[in-house]
Amino acid sequence: MAAEKKNRANGEGTVFQRKDGRWEAAAYVLAANGNRQRLHVYGRTRQQAMDKLTDAKATSNRGVPVVHAQGTVANWITYWLDTVAVHRVRETTHTRYAAVARLYIIPGLGAKKLSKLTAKDIRTWLDGLRTRCQCCARRTDHQRPAAKQRCCAVGDCCRQVLSALTHTYIHTVLKTALEHAVQEEEIPRNVARNVRLGTPRPRRFEPLTVEEARRLIDTTRDHPLHPVVHLALHTGLRRGELLGLTWADLDLNAGTAVIRRSLQRTSDNGLVLFPTKTKASERRIAMPVACVEALRDHCVRQQAEHDAAGLRWNPRGYIFTAPSSALPVEPSTLNRRFATLLHQAGLRRIRFHDLRHTTATLLLDQGVELVVIKELLGHAHIGVTATVYTHVRLRIQRNAIDLLGQTLRNPDTGPADRSDGDDLPGNGILLPVR
Known part of the structure; x- marks a missing residue:
């Protein structure tokens, strides 16, 4: 048988x-x-x-669709966002990832099979993003009221193309999503890595001068935002780090502050306290006497405002709260009020984050070593401090080349013969760090 x-x-x-x-x-x-x-x-x-x-x-x-290489790029991106990225990045970062996927990746590459995606497909798509007006691509103008239409809806393209930084960020998000597909062995290699983009040139920023910083501080003297601006200029704290500060984080007698958290608004959960941006960002910093005095005065005013409003005294202990409220200041509200202060001071419009750039630049201008600035700003690597947040002034460059010129003219005179090689001409220190 x-x-x-x-x-x-x-x-x-x-x-x-x-x-x-x-x-x-x-x-x-x-x-x-x-x-x-x-x-x-x-x-x-x-x-x-x-x-x-x-x-x-x-x-x-269980009734859950299975995403795999035979599926589309759109299916994989959605799976990656919902099951992988959501557990690995901050909520605010996940929101940006999702926006990039919804606005650019899925419309451009979503219909392609994940297993059939090639480097040529990605490069062609990225080249199109670089040159095509995004207002026309997303039909943004057609969604506006007729009286406000100004682009493709009226036949006059506004040429609203993506910046180089945004273009690179889109590529990075796609590359990260495909890298996870390689890790799960859905695809043999990450074809997005074969597409090389030029390094985008960072936005040129001219920090506030000493005179401009003083004018801003004087303008805010009797303004509720005075302690915020004062502390930002003297310490270089990020916006979220400032708004997340509580009175328990300060030791006004010692003149120090402990930076542990960052306050940010999220689309799903509203205002949320997150850990600091990196492990190095969790730090203890010194505050100058002027900041300590400003914070003492602010504490007295805040308590008087709460007593007058009949509120229970600041139950969460936030230092910077909305008027007649124990709730922290909204980040977007701080941006709007800061723009108003700049206008009142007669200064050019800058971002609130640019105060951090200004702090780093002024400290460097006064001869403070990079390692000290790195610790104050909470950077993980000193290279970030040197290349991103400090903009060497023309005066410092001139001092350097004048010193070299003097050495070349007179070989007996050099840095070793100077009484103090660290002295720099100037009009005093604006932002003392103690």
């Missing part, structure tokens, strides 16, 4: 070894479009391939 042929049960799937030595397993699972499609997974061993297939079938049996 012939031996009975052993058959696999319906839906169990198949597994076999490929010519390249890898093992391949396949079965029908629920796809993103609601139909059942055949899924192929791979592994270095038979057990590894079967484990992947078992996990996929278990997901499918």
Whole structure:
């Protein structure tokens, strides 16, 4: 009697070894479009391939679509955002990732099969983003009232193209998503890494001068934002770090502050306290006497305002609160009020974050060493301090080349012969750090 042929049960799937030595397993699972499609997974061993297939079938049996390389880029990006990135990055970063996917990646590459995506596809798409008016591409103008239409809706393109930084950021998000597909062995390589973009030139920023910084401080003297601006200019704290400060973080007698948190508004949960941007950002900083005095005066005013409003005294202990409220100041409100202060001071419009740039530049201008500035600003690497937040002034450059010129003219005179090689001409220190 012939031996009975052993058959696999319906839906169990198949597994076999490929010519390249890898093992391949396949079965029908629920796809993103609601139909059942055949899924192929791979592994270095038979057990590894079967484990992947078992996990996929278990997901499918729960009614959850299985995302795989045979699916589209849109399906993979959505899966990556909802199941991977959401647990690995901050909520604010995840919101930016999702916006990039919704506005650029899915409309441009979403219909392509993940397994068929090539470097040429990505480069062609990125080149189109670089040159095409985004107002026309997203039909933004057609969504405006007729009286405010000014671009493609009236036949006059505004040429609103993406900046180089945004262009690079879009590429980075796609590259990160595809890297995870490689880690899960859905695709053999990350083709986005084969697309090279030029390094974008950072935005040129001219920090406030000593005179401009003094004028800003004088303008805010009797303004509720005076202690915020004062502390920002003297310490270089980020906006979120300032708004997340509580009175418990300060030691006014010692003149120090501990930076532990950052206050940010999120789309889902409103105002949220997050840990500092990096581990190095969690730090203890010194405050000058002027800042300590400003904070003492602010504490007295805040308590009087709360008493007059009949509020329970600042239950969460925030230092910078909304008028007649124990709630912290909204980041967007701070930006608007800061813009008004700049106008009142007769200064050019800058971002609130640019006060941080100003602090670093003025400290460097006064001869403070980079390592001290790095610790004050809470940078993880000194290279960030040197290349991003400090802009060497023309006067410092002139001092350097004058010193070199003097040395070349007189070989007996050099830095070793100077009484103090660190002395720089100037009109005094504006922002003392103690």
